[in-house]
Amino acid sequence: MTQPAQTTVQELLAREPLRAGARTQGCHLHFNGPGAAGFGVKRAAMLLPESAMLLVAPSCCGRHGTITGNKTGFDERIFYLQMDERDVVTGAYLRRIPEAAALAAKRAHPKALILCMTCVDALLGTDIDRVAREAERACGVPVTGCFMDPIARESKNAPMVSVQQAVMRFLLPAKTDPGQVNLLGNFAPLEAESELPRLLKQAGISRIGQLSACRSFAEYQALARARLNVVVHPQAAASAKDLERRLGIPFVEISHTHGVERTAEQMDALGRSLGKALDFAADAARAKEALSAFAARHAGLRIAVGEAVNGNPFEIAETLLEAGLEVPFVLRNLLSRQDLPILRRLAALRPDLPVYSGVHPSMQGAPLPPADVALGLDAGYFLPKASSVCWNMERQPFGFSGLTALLSEIEACIAHPLPHREQMHGSYLVV
Amino acid sequence: MKGFFQYLAPFAPDYSGAAAVLYEMGGLAVLCDPGGCSGNVCGYDEPRFYGGSGALLSAALRDLDAILGKDGALQRKVLGAAAQGGYAFTALIGTPVSSVIGMDLRALCRSIERETGRTAFEVNTDGIGLYDQGQRKAYLQLIRRLGAVGTDAQDAAIGVLGATPLDTLGLLPPEQVRAHYGPSAFLYGDPCTVERLGNLAGVRENRVVSPSGLAAAREMEAQFGIRYQTDFPRCAAFDRAAERLSGRKGARILILHQQMAANALREQLEAEGHADVTVGTWFLLDKDCAREGDLSFADEDAFIDAVQAFDAVVADPLYARALERFAGAFVLLEHFAVSGDLYI
Numbered sequence: 061m062t063q064p065a066q067t068t069v070q071e072l073l074a075r076e077p078l079r080a081g082a083r084t085q086g087c088h089l090h091f092n093g094p095g096a097a098g099f100g101v102k103r104a105a106m107l108l109p110e111s112a113m114l115l116v117a118p119s120c121c122g123r124h125g126t127i128t129g130n131k132t133g134f135d136e137r138i139f140y141l142q143m144d145e146r147d148v149v150t151g152a153y154l155r156r157i158p159e160a161a162a163l164a165a166k167r168a169h170p171k172a173l174i175l176c177m178t179c180v181d182a183l184l185g186t187d188i189d190r191v192a193r194e195a196e197r198a199c200g201v202p203v204t205g206c207f208m209d210p211i212a213r214e215s216k217n218a219p220m221v222s223v224q225q226a227v228m229r230f231l232l233p234a235k236t237d238p239g240q241v242n243l244l245g246n247f248a249p250l251e252a253e254s255e256l257p258r259l260l261k262q263a264g265i266s267r268i269g270q271l272s273a274c275r276s277f278a279e280y281q282a283l284a285r286a287r288l289n290v291v292v293h294p295q296a297a298a299s300a301k302d303l304e305r306r307l308g309i310p311f312v313e314i315s316h317t318h319g320v321e322r323t324a325e326q327m328d329a330l331g332r333s334l335g336k337a338l339d340f341a342a343d344a345a346r347a348k349e350a351l352s353a354f355a356a357r358h359a360g361l362r363i364a365v366g367e368a369v370n371g372n373p374f375e376i377a378e379t380l381l382e383a384g385l386e387v388p389f390v391l392r393n394l395l396s397r398q399d400l401p402i403l404r405r406l407a408a409l410r411p412d413l414p415v416y417s418g419v420h421p422s423m424q425g426a427p428l429p430p431a432d433v434a435l436g437l438d439a440g441y442f443l444p445k446a447s448s449v450c451w452n453m454e455r456q457p458f459g460f461s462g463l464t465a466l467l468s469e470i471e472a473c474i475a476h477p478l479p480h481r482e483q484m485h486g487s488y489l490v491v
Numbered sequence: 492m493k494g495f496f497q498y499l500a501p502f503a504p505d506y507s508g509a510a511a512v513l514y515e516m517g518g519l520a521v522l523c524d525p526g527g528c529s530g531n532v533c534g535y536d537e538p539r540f541y542g543g544s545g546a547l548l549s550a551a552l553r554d555l556d557a558i559l560g561k562d563g564a565l566q567r568k569v570l571g572a573a574a575q576g577g578y579a580f581t582a583l584i585g586t587p588v589s590s591v592i593g594m595d596l597r598a599l600c601r602s603i604e605r606e607t608g609r610t611a612f613e614v615n616t617d618g619i620g621l622y623d624q625g626q627r628k629a630y631l632q633l634i635r636r637l638g639a640v641g642t643d644a645q646d647a648a649i650g651v652l653g654a655t656p657l658d659t660l661g662l663l664p665p666e667q668v669r670a671h672y673g674p675s676a677f678l679y680g681d682p683c684t685v686e687r688l689g690n691l692a693g694v695r696e697n698r699v700v701s702p703s704g705l706a707a708a709r710e711m712e713a714q715f716g717i718r719y720q721t722d723f724p725r726c727a728a729f730d731r732a733a734e735r736l737s738g739r740k741g742a743r744i745l746i747l748h749q750q751m752a753a754n755a756l757r758e759q760l761e762a763e764g765h766a767d768v769t770v771g772t773w774f775l776l777d778k779d780c781a782r783e784g785d786l787s788f789a790d791e792d793a794f795i796d797a798v799q800a801f802d803a804v805v806a807d808p809l810y811a812r813a814l815e816r817f818a819g820a821f822v823l824l825e826h827f828a829v830s831g832d833l834y835i
């Protein structure tokens with residue numbers, strides 16, 4: 061049996077220079093394993109209530125929308141303008157977009173329309189802003205464009221960046237509400253157990269705006285009243301910069317961490333942005349205690365950490381290792397800017413920690429170090445004997461309660477393991 | 492309006508069809524895409540992918556690869572994977588990206604073939620065509636590149652073309668197809684021995700169960716004298732549809748599916764006393780296998796208008812969204828290439 065391509069934390073750090081964007085296993089074909097999936101551009105766009113999408117593309121680009129759209133219910137709001145070979149050569153489809161936008165508006169009566177283009181238009185250099193303006197004139201509702209172009213996945217204009225910019229572009233200037241902040245970058249509303257609303261009250265914040273919690277376009281427009289945008293996922297940083305420039309809303313990037321000390325640092329940074337130190341000592345103590353108790357209950361538990369997790373896989377591994385738990389390996393393909401300092405800390409904790417790329421061809425059927433728990437559905441696919449824990453963007457824990465939620469989820473999955481395939485079907489992820 | 496779809500969502504594309512033919516054959520199939528196209532195949536169109544051992548990989552093309560035309564980088568990646576897996580052949584499958592940037596897949600395959608010493612061929616799909624067009628291209632390439640006849644065809648098995656999951660899942664599981672044609676039947680797309688891979692046209696005769704297999708069957712007939720018949724085995728899904736229609740003997744019925752499955756159901760319904768049954772399809776409609784009045788659809792508005800002339804429609808549930816105005820009976824007949832696993 062072929063051995064999977066592997067490196068270690070120490071070997072990664074020995075690479076000179078180690079940069080964000082570096083591939084852990086070099087340049088290779090990709091194995092798109094089940095579980096190596098994300099939220100998807102279409103679903104992210106359809107979080108905007110009372111909106112519709114016009115996808116201008118070859119028919120293939122809409123295929124996953126056929127399935128996920130039906131499963132999640134956004135199929136009623138998505139329209140397709142399909143191009144043929146002649147269209148690609150002549151660009152004739154561009155002249156049909158205003159009419160298609162008008163037809164979509166007539167059917168769905170949206171308050172806003174998102175025009176989505178793909179790799180084809182990205183490569184042809186289509187002026188999407190101009191096309192959107194023409195569509196807007198034809199359909200009578202605001203139109204903005206975004207690209208679903210995986211070819212740009214590793215660029216600063218990656219599709220999940222582009223769509224998050226697009227959905228916030230409909231916000232109009234509004235009077236600032238000093239009692240409101242927004243969360244940007246989460247696709248599910250903040251979990252009810254999070255201490256964040258309570259902590260923010262200390263700084264006079266009574267409302268937390270989130271796109272995923274908006275039920276109407278009017279509620280969405282109220283996001284423009286925030287005094288601060290809190291970016292909880294790096295992919296939303298470009299959108300936050302747009303909003304700062306256009307609406308004057310400042311932003312702060314706060315990582316969704318799991319380690320107690322690191323979460324405390326994030327909360328301190330949030331407090332500084334709001335001009336008020338947040339008192340989270342009791343929350344931090346509870347989280348610390350929960351982690352110690354978990355580690356004591358599960359001494360020797362081996363938890364493999366996948367890349368398809370809500371959080372940074374290296375940071376989660378660091379948290380588990382700090383608590384004395386075992387981490388047989390971490391899955392990571394591309395290194396992010398946030399990874400580099402974590403890797404340096406991990407080198408002190410576990411320099412020989414194996415790192416695999418979940419998309420490397422050698423991973424298919426490969427013998428991996430055994431684990432009791434597979435965190436993330438990508439890891440779950442490779443470890444059929446482990447308890448699979450779905451810990452992705454379908455839910456949004458945050459803060460100290462994020463750690464306790466993770467530990468509870470692991471325990472729940474150990475006690476009542478769900479077949480990986482069943483978890484996949486329930487997650488509506490886009491592969 | 493040409494190309495505008497407000498009710499119907501996209502069907503399985505051509506590259507999914509090509510991948511469906513090649514997935515289990517023992518070769519390395521590389522989708523020349525950035526990752527999204529292979530996501531469509533692996534996530535939605537290839538039910539054998541989960542837990543399967545077929546080598547279906549993505550070229551993971553990035554913008555700079557495309558802009559700078561870094562075909563050499565792709566070749567190195569393919570050679571790396573080919574060396575690791577010891578595959579019997581390599582197939583490069585086209586996508587919109589490889590098509591737009593004008594990637595010369597044939598030249599790349601020649602170069603890969605020289606390096607590996609094993610057959611490499613391209614399937615020139617572009618993501619614009621539908622799955623059966625991709626299957627058609629893949630079957631043709633298999634026969635042209637791996638089809639030399641070296642055995643006594645009279646002693647060989649029956650070949651079955653067009654029985655991929657995209658064509659048959661929901662109607663017939665592969666084991667039923669095999670049971671119907673005998674245990675020695677060779678379904679093009681089956682895992683292959685090296686001997687078989689060098690002699691794909693070594694069959695006694697062919698059965699073509701979807702129009703995607705017709706071109707390859709005709710080529711084998713012209714080149715090797717191997718006869719073919721179109722066919723589709725009777726199945727429980729047909730019987731259920733016939734049962735639903737049993738009280739509507741005078742009704743005008745439209746069957747929507749791939750042509751061979753729809754033809755077979757039509758014959759079954761006619762044998763049970765239905766007189767006015769039309770076949771319609773969004774996929775390939777071969778004129779030699781069609782009757783006068785059979786319908787080919789490419790446009791949503793025309794489809795909606797055409798359906799109104801019938802009293803009953805037999806079709807995948809996904810079509811129902813487009814038939815809000817349709818007052819007749821809607822009888823379910825799943826087609827994996829249309830709705831994937833939504834209703835199966």
